[in-house]
Amino acid sequence: MSSDAKAVVPLGHVVIRFAGDSGDGMQLTGDRFTSETAGLGNDLSTLPDFPAEIRAPAGTLPGVSAFQLHFADHDIMTPGDRPDVLVAMNPAALKANLKDLRAGSTLIVNTDEFTKRNIEKVDYAANPLDDGSLDSYDVHQIGLTSMTVEALAGFDITKKDAGRAKNMFALGLLCWLYSRSTEGTIDFLKAKFAKKPEILAANIAAFEAGWSFGETTESFSVRYEVKPAPMRAGLYRNITGNPALAYGLIAASQQSGLPLFLGSYPITPASDILHELSKHKNFGVVTFQAEDEIAGIGAALGAAYGGALAVTATSGPGIALKSETIGLAVSLELPLIVVDVQRGGPSTGLPTKTEQADLLQAMFGRNGEAPVPIVAPRSPGDCFDAALEAARIAVTYRTPVLLLSDGYLANGSEPWAVPDATTLPVIEPAFATEPNHDGEFWPYLRDPETLARPWAVPGTAGLEHRIGGLEKADGTGNISYDPDNHEHMVRLRQAKVDAIARSIGPLEVDDPSGEARVLVLGWGSTYGPIGAACRAVRAEGGQVAHAHLRHLNPFPANTAEVLRAYDRVIIPEMNLGQLALLIRGRFLVDAIGYNQVRGMPFTSEELATTITDVIESL
Amino acid sequence: MTAADLPMPGLALVPRTDEKQSAKDFKTDQEVRWCPGCGDYAILAAVQGFLPELGLRKENIVFVSGIGCSSRFPYYMDTFGMHSIHGRAPAIATGLALTRPDLSVWVITGDGDALSIGGNHLIHALRRNVNLKILLFNNRIYGLTKGQYSPTSETGKVTKSTPLGSLDHSFNPVSLALGAEASFVARTMDSDRKHLTEVLRRAAAHEGTALVEIMQNCNIFNDGAWESLKDSETSDDRMIRLEDGQPVVFGKDASKAVVRGADGHIVVANTADVDDWEIIHYDSHADDPGLAFALSRLADVHSLDNTAVGVFRDVQRPAYDRMVREQVASVRANGEGDLQALLQGKDTWTVH
Ligand code: SF4
Numbered sequence: 017m018s019s020d021a022k023a024v025v026p027l028g029h030v031v032i033r034f035a036g037d038s039g040d041g042m043q044l045t046g047d048r049f050t051s052e053t054a055g056l057g058n059d060l061s062t063l064p065d066f067p068a069e070i071r072a073p074a075g076t077l078p079g080v081s082a083f084q085l086h087f088a089d090h091d092i093m094t095p096g097d098r099p100d101v102l103v104a105m106n107p108a109a110l111k112a113n114l115k116d117l118r119a120g121s122t123l124i125v126n127t128d129e130f131t132k133r134n135i136e137k138v139d140y141a142a143n144p145l146d147d148g149s150l151d152s153y154d155v156h157q158i159g160l161t162s163m164t165v166e167a168l169a170g171f172d173i174t175k176k177d178a179g180r181a182k183n184m185f186a187l188g189l190l191c192w193l194y195s196r197s198t199e200g201t202i203d204f205l206k207a208k209f210a211k212k213p214e215i216l217a218a219n220i221a222a223f224e225a226g227w228s229f230g231e232t233t234e235s236f237s238v239r240y241e242v243k244p245a246p247m248r249a250g251l252y253r254n255i256t257g258n259p260a261l262a263y264g265l266i267a268a269s270q271q272s273g274l275p276l277f278l279g280s281y282p283i284t285p286a287s288d289i290l291h292e293l294s295k296h297k298n299f300g301v302v303t304f305q306a307e308d309e310i311a312g313i314g315a316a317l318g319a320a321y322g323g324a325l326a327v328t329a330t331s332g333p334g335i336a337l338k339s340e341t342i343g344l345a346v347s348l349e350l351p352l353i354v355v356d357v358q359r360g361g362p363s364t365g366l367p368t369k370t371e372q373a374d375l376l377q378a379m380f381g382r383n384g385e386a387p388v389p390i391v392a393p394r395s396p397g398d399c400f401d402a403a404l405e406a407a408r409i410a411v412t413y414r415t416p417v418l419l420l421s422d423g424y425l426a427n428g429s430e431p432w433a434v435p436d437a438t439t440l441p442v443i444e445p446a447f448a449t450e451p452n453h454d455g456e457f458w459p460y461l462r463d464p465e466t467l468a469r470p471w472a473v474p475g476t477a478g479l480e481h482r483i484g485g486l487e488k489a490d491g492t493g494n495i496s497y498d499p500d501n502h503e504h505m506v507r508l509r510q511a512k513v514d515a516i517a518r519s520i521g522p523l524e525v526d527d528p529s530g531e532a533r534v535l536v537l538g539w540g541s542t543y544g545p546i547g548a549a550c551r552a553v554r555a556e557g558g559q560v561a562h563a564h565l566r567h568l569n570p571f572p573a574n575t576a577e578v579l580r581a582y583d584r585v586i587i588p589e590m591n592l593g594q595l596a597l598l599i600r601g602r603f604l605v606d607a608i609g610y611n612q613v614r615g616m617p618f619t620s621e622e623l624a625t626t627i628t629d630v631i632e633s634l
Numbered sequence: 635m636t637a638a639d640l641p642m643p644g645l646a647l648v649p650r651t652d653e654k655q656s657a658k659d660f661k662t663d664q665e666v667r668w669c670p671g672c673g674d675y676a677i678l679a680a681v682q683g684f685l686p687e688l689g690l691r692k693e694n695i696v697f698v699s700g701i702g703c704s705s706r707f708p709y710y711m712d713t714f715g716m717h718s719i720h721g722r723a724p725a726i727a728t729g730l731a732l733t734r735p736d737l738s739v740w741v742i743t744g745d746g747d748a749l750s751i752g753g754n755h756l757i758h759a760l761r762r763n764v765n766l767k768i769l770l771f772n773n774r775i776y777g778l779t780k781g782q783y784s785p786t787s788e789t790g791k792v793t794k795s796t797p798l799g800s801l802d803h804s805f806n807p808v809s810l811a812l813g814a815e816a817s818f819v820a821r822t823m824d825s826d827r828k829h830l831t832e833v834l835r836r837a838a839a840h841e842g843t844a845l846v847e848i849m850q851n852c853n854i855f856n857d858g859a860w861e862s863l864k865d866s867e868t869s870d871d872r873m874i875r876l877e878d879g880q881p882v883v884f885g886k887d888a889s890k891a892v893v894r895g896a897d898g899h900i901v902v903a904n905t906a907d908v909d910d911w912e913i914i915h916y917d918s919h920a921d922d923p924g925l926a927f928a929l930s931r932l933a934d935v936h937s938l939d940n941t942a943v944g945v946f947r948d949v950q951r952p953a954y955d956r957m958v959r960e961q962v963a964s965v966r967a968n969g970e971g972d973l974q975a976l977l978q979g980k981d982t983w984t985v986h
Binding site: 250277297301320324344436438479483484485 | 709714727755965969982
């Protein structure tokens with residue numbers, strides 16, 4: 017039977033989840049499928065979900081690693097609530113993921129791994145493949161391992177190595193099923209295994225065998241096609257949040273003329289920022305892997321003092337350790353970008369899972385009145401713009417800035433319209449070069465508009481001065497214990513952060529009908545799920561408005577006005593109501609919290625129900 | 635000629651001035667607020683007195699300190715300065731020195747600041763060998779918090795926090811620094827201006843991290859902690875002055891000598907009882923820090939007998955900051971980064 021004989025069914029959108037053991041190469045498989053999908057011009061959104069352990073015992077539930085991809089012929093906002101297709105490489109993967117599957121969904125299982133031992137390992141009473149428990153799904157039982165081994169019989173590799181290529185077989189099959197092209201993957205394999213020709217040939221053969229199997233097997237009677245999504249004309253690539261954030265920092269360095277310095281300590285899920293920046297020394301980037309989190313930010317602050325665009329990148333536990341130095345940066349009033357890629361907490365928590373529960377830590381986690389501006393990206397690609405914005409605020413206002421990303425943004429991906437580097441905003445460091453007060457230099461004499469103090473870097477003749485964490489007199493910067501001066505300085509530092517609101521755009525509201533009475537207010541990575549939920553509500557005839565905060569400190573100047581324009585405000589967050597607490601405290605708005613802390617982005621389905629309930633209660 | 639061949643490799647990239655400087659040029663208008671009689675005054679005067687001889691542009695000198703009495707030091711130096719937070723000065727100074735090779739960066743710290751709360755940063759700075767000069771004022775007490783024992787206090791010390799005597803075993807800063815792979819380690823005394831200046835001179839010239847322990851008197855909370863080394867009656871008998879190329883002898887009329895004992899350890903013997911060839915000759919440039927370490931261990935924590943002073947170790951090892959700059963420069967030599975190319979990456983598609 018040739019492929020022409022199988023009908024091609026058009027689909028609007030598909031959610032596929034690849035799930036297997038940590039060692040099964042599911043992230044790679046997902047990445048490759050994503051690349052092919054991006055190349056076809058579909059809109060897409062991905063969600064890798066992997067365990068904290070590098071290799072948990074094989075075949076166990078904690079060892080399951082998954083990659084979910086949502087692609088469509090239209091604009092989509094999330095990696096999808098539930099998979100339409102689940103590829104389960106073993107019983108553990110099936111057990112861990114089946115609950116997310118709707119009846120009727122497609123299930124592709126690797127029967128070779130459904131051995132008695134593997135079934136018992138995950139406490140299945142009987143083999144789920146033949147006890148009828150999967151009857152409500154469209155199950156395709158395929159011996160992925162054995163077929164791969166068979167396809168590679170002629171190769172001079174061990175049976176074990178041959179079996180390892182089963183992910184390529186699965187990828188080939190899925191590429192056939194969804195009419196993805198194969199060249200990209202073959203090029204990728206060629207580059208990856210350039211030095212191992214035998215392994216390269218085996219992987220290509222496994223990939224092609226998977227494809228051919230789709231064509232010939234009776235198991236699949238149709239294949240599918242998802243047409244390209246209409247997108248604004250331009251050049252696109254797929255991008256993940258951490259690299260996007262790193263690129264934003266490099267761009268900020270270029271746009272400000274300041275050398276980029278990263279002081280960091282490895283921590284999940286922020287380490288990729290360190291990895292990425294360490295690859296770009298050709299931009300003059302200096303990355304410093306410090307002895308601990310405190311030294312990471314300490315070195316960054318030292319570099320900032322010397323006139324660098326200084327950054328430290330970490331996750332919540334690292335922020336806890338850096339708090340004192342952030343406080344020092346507030347007192348010194350030096351530019352510093354502090355990246356927090358949030359993960360599940362408290363304490364070590366869920367290192368590889370996402371959460372938004374560091375907002376109040378970012379806002380208040382220091383001794384004394386130590387206001388710090390907060391910027392949060394909303395999508396993987398938006399990490400680029402958010403990093404540029406954090407740098408703008410840090411440099412312009414001489415202040416540490418917290419950039420609150422999260423594990424989902426860090427590892428999730430989406431198509432990204434490649435920015436034109438020539439149109440990026442310019443950041444002006446405006447170093448102090450001359451005495452500013454009757455022939456003297458006063459390090460705390462402020463710009464009347466921004467309230468920023470001068471940035472006078474060592475090496476500038478005549479501007480020698482001393483700064484420190486002790487309270488200082490307004491203007492001269494000399495140590496001062498004067499009560500009135502302290503009151504004045506505390507208010508000044510707050511006023512400086514408040515003044516940033518004048519430099520940021522208004523909070524925009526997405527309310528297509530203009531008749532919504534319910535506003536959903538979000539921040540950070542919930543942008544996708546909230547947006548998708550609002551669309552779902554509107555599709556059912558409901559009226560709802562969505563506003564999403566990029567700046568959490570200070571809030572945009574029109575925030576109060578926006579909030580008051582609606583009868584109800586819902587605030588969905590992956591925490592127990594941290595933004596809601598700020599909004600209530602600040603604006604006396606009786607916001608309704610919608611909170612989930614499952615380590616996963618929340619599903620838009622449930623949120624849509626909540627929104628509809630609130631609308632109907634009016 | 636590379637920087638390391640210059641007489642002052644540690645300062646090779648720091649701009650010089652032709653203007654004549656004096657100690658006065660390094661004084662600020664801030665009132666010095668240490669207790670009268672504090673050893674810190676002598677150190678401040680020695681540093682202000684010695685800097686002019688380096689002939690550096692003042693604006694290219696930075697003092698970074700942590701927290702403690704000694705850490706007020708930057709406020710009194712008319713250079714750039716940062717009084718930071720407890721224990722973190724080596725980390726902050728590392729970032730500064732890494733990015734600004736044109737600066738002479740000094741860290742001012744104390745025994746609590748460097749060895750207790752900031753111990754981790756200290757050892758890692760030493761191991762990396764960043765171009766920093768760390769002056770550790772060791773008064774064996776917490777002064778600013780009004781008299782608790784410190785990590786260099788002798789066991790049994792009665793203080794506000796240890797009314798029955800401290801139980802902690804102490805650090806020997808020189809031993810610690812040598813164990814932390816330091817390339818330059820010295821010990822000197824606040825009140826010995828000549829010795830202190832000589833040590834500062836060698837530290838400044840060194841490229842890499844230099845640790846200088848300065849035995850400093852806190853006359854309020856630990857008065858006389860180093861007295862037996864200062865008292866002219868007793869000091870000669872107790873203090874070993876290390877001098878390169880010289881036999882290690884001390885005491886009145888060089889009556890004591892440091893020799894290898896039968897088991898290979900070094901011991902103090904009567905010079906009269908040993909042959910000349912048995913006496914150890916000192917070489918701070920020796921690759922192996924073993925002898926320097928052994929000499930640092932001779933000191934008795936309580937009596938201070940056999941306390942060696944001078945430069946224990948002064949070896950050339952590539953400075954971390956220089957290697958970082960060279961790595962970046964070698965990559966840039968193959969082509970500067972192109973932002974548009976970076977943003978584009980390898981896999982793009984065009985929507986028409
Ligand atoms: S408490 Fe001691 S160390 Fe501190 S200033 Fe007074 S005398 Fe000096």
